[in-house]
Amino acid sequence: MSRTREALLLVVLVLAACTSGDISGGPEAAGPEGSSVPMIEAPGVEGRVALLAPPEEEAGEVPVFEWEAVPAAATYRLAVVDEGGDVVWAWEGVATSVALGGVADRPEGEAGPVLAGPGSWSVVAVDQEGRVVAVSAIRSVAP
Amino acid sequence: MWRMRRPGVILLASVSLVSGALSPAWGQKGVAFPDGTWKGTAIFTGSIAKQGVFATGSAGITFTLQVRGGEVTGGVLKMSGSARSRVAGGGRANLDVSGGLSLGGTARRVTVSGMLSFSGTASAQGFEVPVDITVPATGSFSPVTASCSQVTGDLATETRAVQRQYGFSTTVRALFVAVREAGADASDVVEEYAALVEDIHEAIAQAKGASGTPPTVEQLRELASRAAALQNAIATLKVCGDAPEGFEKGLASPFFSDLFRQLVLMLLERADQLTVTQLIALAYLAYEIGAVGTPSPDPQAAQDAEDELVLALNAKLDFAIEDGDTDAILSIYTAAQQLAIEDLAAKAKSALGGFIEEGGTDEQDA
Numbered sequence: 430m431s432r433t434r435e436a437l438l439l440v441v442l443v444l445a446a447c448t449s450g451d452i453s454g455g456p457e458a459a460g461p462e463g464s465s466v467p468m469i470e471a472p473g474v475e476g477r478v479a480l481l482a483p484p485e486e487e488a489g490e491v492p493v494f495e496w497e498a499v500p501a502a503a504t505y506r507l508a509v510v511d512e513g514g515d516v517v518w519a520w521e522g523v524a525t526s527v528a529l530g531g532v533a534d535r536p537e538g539e540a541g542p543v544l545a546g547p548g549s550w551s552v553v554a555v556d557q558e559g560r561v562v563a564v565s566a567i568r569s570v571a572p
Numbered sequence: 573m574w575r576m577r578r579p580g581v582i583l584l585a586s587v588s589l590v591s592g593a594l595s596p597a598w599g600q601k602g603v604a605f606p607d608g609t610w611k612g613t614a615i616f617t618g619s620i621a622k623q624g625v626f627a628t629g630s631a632g633i634t635f636t637l638q639v640r641g642g643e644v645t646g647g648v649l650k651m652s653g654s655a656r657s658r659v660a661g662g663g664r665a666n667l668d669v670s671g672g673l674s675l676g677g678t679a680r681r682v683t684v685s686g687m688l689s690f691s692g693t694a695s696a697q698g699f700e701v702p703v704d705i706t707v708p709a710t711g712s713f714s715p716v717t718a719s720c721s722q723v724t725g726d727l728a729t730e731t732r733a734v735q736r737q738y739g740f741s742t743t744v745r746a747l748f749v750a751v752r753e754a755g756a757d758a759s760d761v762v763e764e765y766a767a768l769v770e771d772i773h774e775a776i777a778q779a780k781g782a783s784g785t786p787p788t789v790e791q792l793r794e795l796a797s798r799a800a801a802l803q804n805a806i807a808t809l810k811v812c813g814d815a816p817e818g819f820e821k822g823l824a825s826p827f828f829s830d831l832f833r834q835l836v837l838m839l840l841e842r843a844d845q846l847t848v849t850q851l852i853a854l855a856y857l858a859y860e861i862g863a864v865g866t867p868s869p870d871p872q873a874a875q876d877a878e879d880e881l882v883l884a885l886n887a888k889l890d891f892a893i894e895d896g897d898t899d900a901i902l903s904i905y906t907a908a909q910q911l912a913i914e915d916l917a918a919k920a921k922s923a924l925g926g927f928i929e930e931g932g933t934d935e936q937d938a
Contacts (some may be wrong), residue, residue: 508910515866519859530802542867559849
């Protein structure tokens with residue numbers, strides 16, 4: 430090993446000991462949903478919106494709804510309906526996740542809609558012209 | 573003095589250790605610096621070793637951090653210490669390390685970027701050379717525990733992972749403790765609240781005035797987004813008791829839902845001027861802001877507004893059927909299913925006719 434290379438190695442060791450940098454990897458994606466579940470009907474639309482979270486049980490009173498992005502989508506329409514068929518909350522936006530009521534980490538007692546009992550939720554993706562390009566399953570959710 | 577302007581292959585390898593794309597793998601657990609101004613301290617210490625090479629160092633670290641709305645709005649990390657390395661065969665380096673790095677990112681994952689300076693000597697094969705280099709350094713760290721007064725963690729978590737990735741055994745640690753020096757500034761929340769209320773009243777007044785022009789759906793969307801952002805900001809401030817006077821219980825949601833309902837109804841009076849996409853957007857917005865729907869604080873007013881909304885959607889569906897606009901019918905159909913408007917869904921489904929297969933199930937979900 431030449432003197433220069435050895436000296437460089439020594440410096441590199443110091444840098445390696447004292448600094449940090451890149452790590453590859455990322456959060457694990459949720460697994461695929463089951464089969465034969467009720468869907469939002471959209472004849473002629475083949476696109477599907479994969480629902481990722483929350484779990485069907487113990488989702489909490491203010492769950493965060495999350496789904497996979499659809500390439501052709503400009504916005505997403507989310508609706509949460511209770512067991513009696515009344516709309517708990519609905520939302521349209523560009524994000525692929527949103528907390529019930531739209532407020533992330535809403536403190537206990539804060540005003541806003543809550544998931545008081547079992548219900549269901551679904552997502553419809555629409556393109557820039559407002560055309561439906563993908564629909565999701567109608568998934569159960571309970572607090 | 574040896575200044576490493578062209579550091580060569582080995583140093584380039586080291587730069588890959590200290591800079592590069594940041595991973596989303598860290599800081600996902602939800603522990604975050606609460607809003608406010610934080611002051612932290614840490615001791616960076618430990619060593620790494622690999623096949624005849626060894627390096628050790630220690631440095632004092634201090635940092636200040638300003639967090640607002642979950643985002644890091646400013647901060648600096650200062651590091652000062654020394655490090656030594658040696659390789660089998662007798663080569664050694666003794667370097668002083670110093671630097672001031674900028675902090676950014678989010679309250680959950682604070683990013684660090686800037687330059688670190690190394691100065692000292694390296695000796696190899698009997699020759700000693702002075703070293704004076706500055707290298708880019710990037711990284712990030714995340715809190716492990718957080719309360720409104722104290723946050724703890726380890727600045728070297730990622731460092732260790734990188735070192736291991738390159739085959740080093742490592743004992744490097746930089747446990748930090750940060751204390752909150754000041755709460756979050758809530759003055760802009762009060763100002764935004766006042767501005768939003770004024771803008772909503774102005775929109776209502778304009779719609780009731782001589783021009784009779786309500787805001788567009790997009791303008792209503794903007795007002796609703798501001799209300800949601802305000803509610804988010806107040807909720808965040810409440811966590812550590814920083815909510816401004818009068819907002820200790822959060823945003824008075826009923827107040828806004830009533831005002832927004834007025835605007836929604838004004839827009840529905842002109843529903844014939846809205847496109848199907850705009851009307852559906854208004855429908856979802858109405859539920860989002862509590863103008864309609866079960867969580868609305870005034871159920872009767874919400875029901876009346878919902879009835880108006882369904883009437884407008886029915887009218888739009890009739891036009892779409894007349895025009896043979898299947899995209900519009902489909903859009904109304906999916907919205908009606910999501911919003912549990914059964915009669916409207918049935919009418920749209922019937923209009924779509926043979927396009928719909930019976931059953932409503934799909935074997936390949938997702």
